[in-house]
Amino acid sequence: MGKTLAEKILGVKSGNDAIASDIVISQVDLVFIQDTTGPLAIRQLRESGLKKLAIPERTAVFIDHAVPSPTHALSNDHLVLRRFAAEAGAVMSDIGEGVCHQLVAESLARPGDVIVASDSHTVTAGGLGAFATGMGSSDVAVAMGLGRTWFRVPESINITVTGKFQKTVSAKDFILHLIGRVGADGATYKALEFGGDGIKDMSMSGRFTVANMAVEAGAKVGLFPADDVARDYLVEQGRVEDYQPVFPDVDAVYERTMQVDLGALEPTVARPHTVDNVVPARELKGTRIQQVFIGTCTNGRLEDLEIAARILKGKKHHPDTRLLIAPASRRGFLDSLEKGYIQTLAEAGATFLPAGCGPCLGLHQGVLGDGEACLSTSNRNFKGRMGNPKAFVYLGSPATAAATALAGEITDPREVM
Amino acid sequence: MLRGKAFKFGDGISTDDIIPGRYAHLRSNLDELAKHVLEDADSTFVSRVKEGDLIVAGNNFGLGSSREHAPLVIKMAGVSAILAKSVARIFFRNAINLGLPVLICDTDGINDGDELEVDLSAGTVRDISNGQKLTFGKIPEVMLRILDEGGLIPYIKKHGDFKL
Numbered sequence: 001m002g003k004t005l006a007e008k009i010l011g012v013k014s015g016n017d018a019i020a021s022d023i024v025i026s027q028v029d030l031v032f033i034q035d036t037t038g039p040l041a042i043r044q045l046r047e048s049g050l051k052k053l054a055i056p057e058r059t060a061v062f063i064d065h066a067v068p069s070p071t072h073a074l075s076n077d078h079l080v081l082r083r084f085a086a087e088a089g090a091v092m093s094d095i096g097e098g099v100c101h102q103l104v105a106e107s108l109a110r111p112g113d114v115i116v117a118s119d120s121h122t123v124t125a126g127g128l129g130a131f132a133t134g135m136g137s138s139d140v141a142v143a144m145g146l147g148r149t150w151f152r153v154p155e156s157i158n159i160t161v162t163g164k165f166q167k168t169v170s171a172k173d174f175i176l177h178l179i180g181r182v183g184a185d186g187a188t189y190k191a192l193e194f195g196g197d198g199i200k201d202m203s204m205s206g207r208f209t210v211a212n213m214a215v216e217a218g219a220k221v222g223l224f225p226a227d228d229v230a231r232d233y234l235v236e237q238g239r240v241e242d243y244q245p246v247f248p249d250v251d252a253v254y255e256r257t258m259q260v261d262l263g264a265l266e267p268t269v270a271r272p273h274t275v276d277n278v279v280p281a282r283e284l285k286g287t288r289i290q291q292v293f294i295g296t297c298t299n300g301r302l303e304d305l306e307i308a309a310r311i312l313k314g315k316k317h318h319p320d321t322r323l324l325i326a327p328a329s330r331r332g333f334l335d336s337l338e339k340g341y342i343q344t345l346a347e348a349g350a351t352f353l354p355a356g357c358g359p360c361l362g363l364h365q366g367v368l369g370d371g372e373a374c375l376s377t378s379n380r381n382f383k384g385r386m387g388n389p390k391a392f393v394y395l396g397s398p399a400t401a402a403a404t405a406l407a408g409e410i411t412d413p414r415e416v417m
Numbered sequence: 418m419l420r421g422k423a424f425k426f427g428d429g430i431s432t433d434d435i436i437p438g439r440y441a442h443l444r445s446n447l448d449e450l451a452k453h454v455l456e457d458a459d460s461t462f463v464s465r466v467k468e469g470d471l472i473v474a475g476n477n478f479g480l481g482s483s484r485e486h487a488p489l490v491i492k493m494a495g496v497s498a499i500l501a502k503s504v505a506r507i508f509f510r511n512a513i514n515l516g517l518p519v520l521i522c523d524t525d526g527i528n529d530g531d532e533l534e535v536d537l538s539a540g541t542v543r544d545i546s547n548g549q550k551l552t553f554g555k556i557p558e559v560m561l562r563i564l565d566e567g568g569l570i571p572y573i574k575k576h577g578d579f580k581l
Contacts, residue, residue, distance in 0.1 A: 023559050025579050036441045037484055048573045066441065073442040080445075120483040120507055136485035136511035138569045150559060150579055184429065185477035189506050218480070220506055274429060361438035361482075382431040382481060387439045389457040 002249030004156040005223040006191040009131040009246065013114045020155040020253075029113040029130075031143045032060040034100050035067075036363075037118035039077045041137035041144070042084050050145025056089035059144055060108065062100035063093065067356040070364040098329030098355040101125070101297035104132075105208055106331060110242040111226030116143050121297050121379065123214045127207035128233070129226030129246040134215065154220045156191040157182075158254040161198030163263035168413040170307070171206030172299055172377065172397035175213045176268040178260060180278035188218030190255065193248060198262045199224060204233040205303040212298045213379050216275040267412050269375070270395040273383040281400050284410035291322045291374040292405040294398055295353070296360045299377035300328030302335045304398040309341035311402035311416055312348035318408030323350045324366045326358035348405075362387030375404045418536055419497040419518075421469035423544075425529035426458055428475035432482040432508065434458040436490050444486055447493065454490040468495035471535070473527045475501065478519075479508025488512040498535055500524050500542065500553070513560045516568035522553035 003011065007018050014024035033041045038061060053059045061081050069075040078095075085092035093103055100117065101124035109115060109125035115132035116122065118140040125132035135143070143149045159178065178192075192214045194207075202210070207224045214222025224230070226246040234243045267281040294300070294308050305327065317323040325345055327333035333355050336342050346352065353359075359366035360378040368374055368391035376386070381393035396404070399413035406416060434457050436450065443450040455462045472478075472491065478501040479487060488511045491499070498518040502525075512519045520535065522542060527533070531546035542551040556564065559581045566572040 023557070023581060025581065036438075036444060037486075039445050040485060040489075044570050048570045049577070050573065071442040073445065077445055118483055118485075120481065122483075134483040134507055136483055136488075136507060136514060138485060138514040139510060142569060142573055145573075146578060148579065150581055152557070152559075184480060185503060185505070188477070188503065218477070218505060361441070362433075363438045363441045367439070380433075380481060382433040384433045384437045384439070384457045387437075389437070 001253060002251030004191065004252045004254065005129070005193050005225065005246065005248045006131060006154050006156050006221060008248065009112055009114065010151060010153050012112065018153045020153050022153045023150060024153060025148055025150050026114050028116055028143045028147055028149055030058045030108055030115040031140060032062060032100060032104065032117040033140060034062045034065055034119050035077055035081060036065045037137050039080050041118050041141045042080060044138045044141035045145055048141060048145060050142070053088050053090060053144050054147025060091040060093060061085040062103065063095050064099050064356045065361065066363055067095035067354050095356070096330060096354050099297045099300065099357055101212065102301065102328035102332070106237055106329060111230060111244050111246045116140060116149055120215050121212050123222050124208050124212040124297055126211035126214065126222040127204060127224050128230050129224055131221055131223070133220050154189055154191040155255040156193045157187055158257040159192055159194045160196040160257055160259050161194060161262060162196050162259065163198050163261040164201045165262045165265065168399045168417050169265050169267060170397050170399060171202055171209040173265050173268040174260065174262060175210045176270050176278050176395065177265055179213065179217045179276050182217045184216065184274050184276040185218040190219055192217065192219045192222045194224050195248070200229065201262060203303060204229060205301045209298055216379055267397060267400050267414065269400060269410060270381055272381050272392040272394065275381060275395065281396060281410060282412040287410040288373065288408065289321055289375045289404050289410060290372040291324065291366060291368060292401050293324045293359055293366060293374055293376040293378065294401050295326030295328060295358050296378040297328060298379040299398050300326055300332065302332045304377065305336045305341045305345065308398045308402040309344040311399060311413060312406065313344050315348055315406055317349045317405040321405055321408045323348070323405045324353055324359065325350045326353035327355045330355050359386055361385065375401055375410060377401050418534060419469065420534045421471050421497055422467070423471055423473045423527050423529060423531045423533050424462060424466060425527065426472060426474040429477050429480060430458055430474055431480050432484055432487045435479065435487040436484065447489070450486060451490045451493040454494050463494060466494050466496065469497045470495060471533050472496055472499045473524050474499065475524065476503045478504045480505040483507045485511045485515065488515050488517050492517045513564050514569035516564060518564060520553040522551045
């Protein structure tokens with residue numbers, strides 16, 4: 001009987017047959033923590049009695065959520081993390097390097113890896129064919145100490161993608177559309193596995209956007225096969241040796257299959273306060289927006305800033321709409337500088353934030369006022385998400401964000417391109 | 418046997434409802450953090466909840482972030498168990514890892530304020546206020562073993578490894 005991507009990877013890493021619904025103990029190839037969940041993980045690790053890191057060279061500590069630190073309490077948390085990394089011999093990524101998931105994608109994730117971390121958007125690395133998933137601090141603490149964790153092998157939902165995106169429609173619109181169809185809990189405990197000719201039209205940047213939001217449908221992982229697009233990406237990152245082909249069997253057994261024609265998609269927006277509350281952007285024309293945010297592990301990459309720069313070139317953002325931009329990584333920031341996108345966006349009136357999570361989780365930087373609405377390229381629009389339960393968050397693509405920044409109201413980017 | 422009052426919540430209570438990111442600076446000061454548990458969903462919850470009380474919710478409880486602080490502050494409030502129609506994956510694992518039972522059952526018949534009695538070994542909930550008796554889905558065997566030790570960290574402290 002054929003195997004899904006999830007079954008194949010967990011089979012190799014557990015040394016068992018690993019069929020959907022089996023409980024397996026799997027090797028962990030990369031484990032990481034970040035500044036809002038890491039201090040608790042370190043505490044739990046000490047409490048567990050596990051003395052040292054199982055794979056220190058593949059254990060990473062990221063300071064990305066509160067950068068630079070806005071309060072002394074968080075500064076003290078950062079001290080705990082830096083001290084831990086130095087003492088335990090872990091890889092340290094300090095402020096300004098970027099969001100953990102983007103840095104993992106650029107430098108650490110390998111096709112076929114099992115990756116766990118104390119952040120729900122760890123699923124991002126599924127874009128490269130890694131079984132990557134978020135867990136709490138206790139699970140991650142034990143994974144750091146043992147180099148192993150347990151999983152229930154998930155059933156997989158096959159998403160067969162066909163066609164090509166229309167102009168200004170991108171991977172963000174695809175995943176918002178899909179979450180709208182599946183529902184915010186439609187894939188709970190399951191793997192979303194993407195295949196079909198249409199994924200050839202999805203860049204690695206787009207695949208990371210899609211995998212990143214798999215968790216917003218409740219999924220444990222969002223997996224792409226490690227095909228030529230993945231190989232080319234690793235070559236570009238200077239680490240071709242990390243490539244191995246990872247594909248599902250042609251006769252893999254899926255719980256169900258869904259079809260998506262990329263050509264039929266249009267710019268899509270998720271309305272407050274749930275990610276599955278989606279509509280075409282054009283239907284929200286007239287919705288005033290006080291802040292646009294472009295960034296995060298979902299949409300803060302070079303390709304995302306490029307489309308925003310194309311739309312905003314030679315123009316200014318609407319006077320009643322603030323425009324905030326946080327590149328997902330320092331490398332992406334430097335590449336955008338070199339290509340002139342930062343100049344273009346700054347001339348359009350954008351306020352730049354350090355590479356990191358920015359205002360996404362409501363901790364600092366661009367907290368919304370009462371009754372204000374933000375159109376964000378991030379992944380969550382829960383009540384209170386951007387720091388104020390009396391504010392409203394809409395989710396859209398970088399193209400929709402840029403068009404909205406120009407018009408001051410939610411705008412289908414096809415209107416301005 | 419667990420016994421306490423039901424605090425009823427609806428569908429889709431997120432980790433931001435339970436403990437939002439704006440309190441991230443309190444995550445190493447748990448007593449202060451716990452004062453804000455479920456504040457955005459019910460601002461009176463923290464002042465009314467008593468040791469042993471139960472959270473009764475609809476679908477997809479705990480969706481969102483991996484922050485273990487979410488089940489942690491619920492446990493610190495004295496909640497003895499969470500009853501929900503369904504629960505998000507990471508939250509479920511986190512709650513069990515902290516020794517906080519999450520029980521899946523049809524919660525529609527339970528009203529806010531009802532007196533509940535939960536028999537964990539029999540798998541039943543008795544609503545003393547309306548006489549209704551419910552059964553909840555079995556917690557997976559591997560999670561029961563972790564729960565029986567009071568959570569994952571005590572489990573690892575005792576066994577030194579996964580003995581699942």
